[in-house]
Amino acid sequence: MKLSATIRGNSYTFRSVKEVLARANPPKSGDDLAGVSARDPVERVAARAVLSQLTLGELRANPVVPYEQDELTRLVEDNLDEGAFNAVKHLSVGQFREWLLEPTTTGQKLRSVAPGLTPEMAAAACKLMSNMDLMVVGAKCEVVVRCNNTLGLPGTLSSRLQPNHPTDDVQGILYSAREGLVYGCGDAVIGVNPATDTPESTAEILRALGDLRARNGIPTQQCVLSHVIVQMKALALDCPMDLMFQSFAGSESANRAFGISVALMDEAYDLMRRKKSSTGPNFMYFETGQGNALSSDAHHGADQVTMEARCYGFARRYKPFLVNTVVGFIGPEYLEDGPQITRAGLEDHFMGKLMGLPMGCDACFTYHAKMSQDELESLKVLLGAAGCTYLMSMPVGDDIMLNYQSSSFHDIPSVRSLVKKSPAPEFDAWLAARGISSGHTPGERLGDVSVLR
Amino acid sequence: MSRGYPESRTRDLVAQLRRQLGENDPNPPRQPLPEVAFPPVRVFPSPRRRSALAEAAAAHTTALVGIGAVGTRYATDVVLQFQAELAVAHGAVAAELPGDWAESKGYFPLISRVTSHREFLLRPDLGRRLSEASAAKWAAECKKDVDVQPILADGLSAVATQGAGPELMGGFIAECERRGWKVGTPCCAKFARVWLEDEIGQLARAKVAVILLGERPGLGTGDGLSAYLVFNPKLGNTDGNRNMMSNIHARGIPPADAAKRLAVLAQLMLEQGTSGVALDLAPRAAELGEAAKGGYRKPEPRTRLVEV
Numbered sequence: 026m027k028l029s030a031t032i033r034g035n036s037y038t039f040r041s042v043k044e045v046l047a048r049a050n051p052p053k054s055g056d057d058l059a060g061v062s063a064r065d066p067v068e069r070v071a072a073r074a075v076l077s078q079l080t081l082g083e084l085r086a087n088p089v090v091p092y093e094q095d096e097l098t099r100l101v102e103d104n105l106d107e108g109a110f111n112a113v114k115h116l117s118v119g120q121f122r123e124w125l126l127e128p129t130t131t132g133q134k135l136r137s138v139a140p141g142l143t144p145e146m147a148a149a150a151c152k153l154m155s156n157m158d159l160m161v162v163g164a165k166c167e168v169v170v171r172c173n174n175t176l177g178l179p180g181t182l183s184s185r186l187q188p189n190h191p192t193d194d195v196q197g198i199l200y201s202a203r204e205g206l207v208y209g210c211g212d213a214v215i216g217v218n219p220a221t222d223t224p225e226s227t228a229e230i231l232r233a234l235g236d237l238r239a240r241n242g243i244p245t246q247q248c249v250l251s252h253v254i255v256q257m258k259a260l261a262l263d264c265p266m267d268l269m270f271q272s273f274a275g276s277e278s279a280n281r282a283f284g285i286s287v288a289l290m291d292e293a294y295d296l297m298r299r300k301k302s303s304t305g306p307n308f309m310y311f312e313t314g315q316g317n318a319l320s321s322d323a324h325h326g327a328d329q330v331t332m333e334a335r336c337y338g339f340a341r342r343y344k345p346f347l348v349n350t351v352v353g354f355i356g357p358e359y360l361e362d363g364p365q366i367t368r369a370g371l372e373d374h375f376m377g378k379l380m381g382l383p384m385g386c387d388a389c390f391t392y393h394a395k396m397s398q399d400e401l402e403s404l405k406v407l408l409g410a411a412g413c414t415y416l417m418s419m420p421v422g423d424d425i426m427l428n429y430q431s432s433s434f435h436d437i438p439s440v441r442s443l444v445k446k447s448p449a450p451e452f453d454a455w456l457a458a459r460g461i462s463s464g465h466t467p468g469e470r471l472g473d474v475s476v477l478r
Numbered sequence: 479m480s481r482g483y484p485e486s487r488t489r490d491l492v493a494q495l496r497r498q499l500g501e502n503d504p505n506p507p508r509q510p511l512p513e514v515a516f517p518p519v520r521v522f523p524s525p526r527r528r529s530a531l532a533e534a535a536a537a538h539t540t541a542l543v544g545i546g547a548v549g550t551r552y553a554t555d556v557v558l559q560f561q562a563e564l565a566v567a568h569g570a571v572a573a574e575l576p577g578d579w580a581e582s583k584g585y586f587p588l589i590s591r592v593t594s595h596r597e598f599l600l601r602p603d604l605g606r607r608l609s610e611a612s613a614a615k616w617a618a619e620c621k622k623d624v625d626v627q628p629i630l631a632d633g634l635s636a637v638a639t640q641g642a643g644p645e646l647m648g649g650f651i652a653e654c655e656r657r658g659w660k661v662g663t664p665c666c667a668k669f670a671r672v673w674l675e676d677e678i679g680q681l682a683r684a685k686v687a688v689i690l691l692g693e694r695p696g697l698g699t700g701d702g703l704s705a706y707l708v709f710n711p712k713l714g715n716t717d718g719n720r721n722m723m724s725n726i727h728a729r730g731i732p733p734a735d736a737a738k739r740l741a742v743l744a745q746l747m748l749e750q751g752t753s754g755v756a757l758d759l760a761p762r763a764a765e766l767g768e769a770a771k772g773g774y775r776k777p778e779p780r781t782r783l784v785e786v
Contacts, residue, residue, distance in 0.1 A: 054600050190539055197539030204543040208550075357599045392567040392695050393599055393634055420541040421552070421560055428696035430564075438550040472547045474531060 037071035042087035047328035048072035055359030077119030089327035109141025132167035139381030144334035164412035166378035171305035182446035186211030208434035212452035213415035228264035235265035244451035267303035275335030279323035307346035316359030349385035363400035385415035562783035563698035570700020580666035592669035605671035627662035627684035631670035635692025649737030679711025687711035709753035
């Protein structure tokens, strides 16, 4: 394994695969904060040159957190599909990038190789790719999942309806939910981040959303994004839980800070399988985001892109219906500005899809990050073109509980008509029957809540 | 024998096509346009002018619903309101505490290890430690062995600090003195993160440290303060050691009420000798009121920012 490269007569030598991966990363304030980024732009290219020569087999042998120290590393290593891995293990990362871009590498082939890829392989490919490379490959990936409806079919773009409220006022939540539905939003999920993390309030919100769905026959699913332990308790309270949610981080110690482990998630998954109110084989929902391992000092000296990919290695164990990166929520100390947030959104979508996950993105910023509204709108269109499974949606993109800026009810039909994508087919038919929209074309009743009961 | 190309029919055809294209406008002829009718008025839902739906929703939420659409986009009036709200939030984040502000208000001026506003946003670790000069001066001159060390700071909104900051600080100190506690030298820290209270409190050998600082602005707001309290302040404390109260401003928890509740929290810490997850709020739940239920935001009426 060669860990050095020469550029214009200057030799650059790296100490480990982990260091190569980190220094090869495009600039991120979070990698600077962690002290793992390249010292200058030339060293960054040298690291990429070294990375391009490493084989996927060598990456498997060198996870960024050792097997003995971390249950996520063990989970990935022990469950890797050997057949799929053997098909690509001899490729260098540079060759792997080219194979991904080749037109003969179809969505079907990408789906077949996904179970043989470790997070480090997805992260490594990511570092050799430009934004448009990430989009081209991301758009080829086919990840189709089914709960009460079907997401990820070619030519579709779905959305999570996020009707959050600062005091969990159920009427307030329903006002936002109804408004979103008539803009064609909510086919991925109607999902509420609760202000109060209790089993009772989780159950109460689920019942209210379940009633709204039943009254109008809406083919989607509802979810309350409280902690998984709270949701497990809520399941005992007789409430319609279609999807179970949890936030993930990329190492065992970072997940400990989130109050979860593989054993706990196995237990939650098993309970949900027996008690869920939804119909399909996919019923888990996970959120991630670059920087969340470093924020609990559990990044093990690795860069935030690689740590993010490790979340996906954890997530795929549970065949989720939804996974999304909350890309700009964490703040400027991890992603400083518009270009960094844009890059991270495209990276996370690519890595998640490559690893076989139905990847959505909360394209967003907090008000202390250096991103403009125009830059955020651009990112939504890029994600739509890159085949992103779903975007968020809320009134004017303003989350009145979490105080950040995301995509709006109005953005979803706008992006759909720009990139010619339709909602999930079951939901599309429901919208068409009410004159809200048809395919990617807005209808006469768009925005008219009187079509709802 | 001619060495020229055989006579080409293709060349003639292309030349003919070029002439045609050059002479003909590719667009259909323009239509005469009658005067465009005024579109129906679509406005940000102010109390004076809003739809029945927006009116009903306003009783339950500050989310902007019932605003209608133009095609799939916003009405001009909604865009302007939205941009104004965004500008207010960004302005609050960008504001810096003037260098002489702390002294002008009678506070002991402190500064973290941060040297610029950009560095403040990117390096939370530096905002959690005092500069060497500040630490030395504070250690030499501050009151020691105090019950409570009050700290005012900029945090993520210097606008909020300069707004309700002095009222909250003064109210809290008065509450402490009324209870007969020994109160530390009132200070004000620039480029400060929450955990800076550990070092400031440790140097003053305080039993409880309280930092009052500007919170991360939301749309249209930038005047909210948060308070974080910790028993036995020392470097190495984490968030689990702290209790907090957010949403301190005129439309949320008014500063006078907040000052009382903060004093009750400090009293619980002095009585139980602990803080954070280990602190039992039940003994003084009635005095704490809303603070006992946790610190979530109440909906605030959304105010129209643009008048033309």
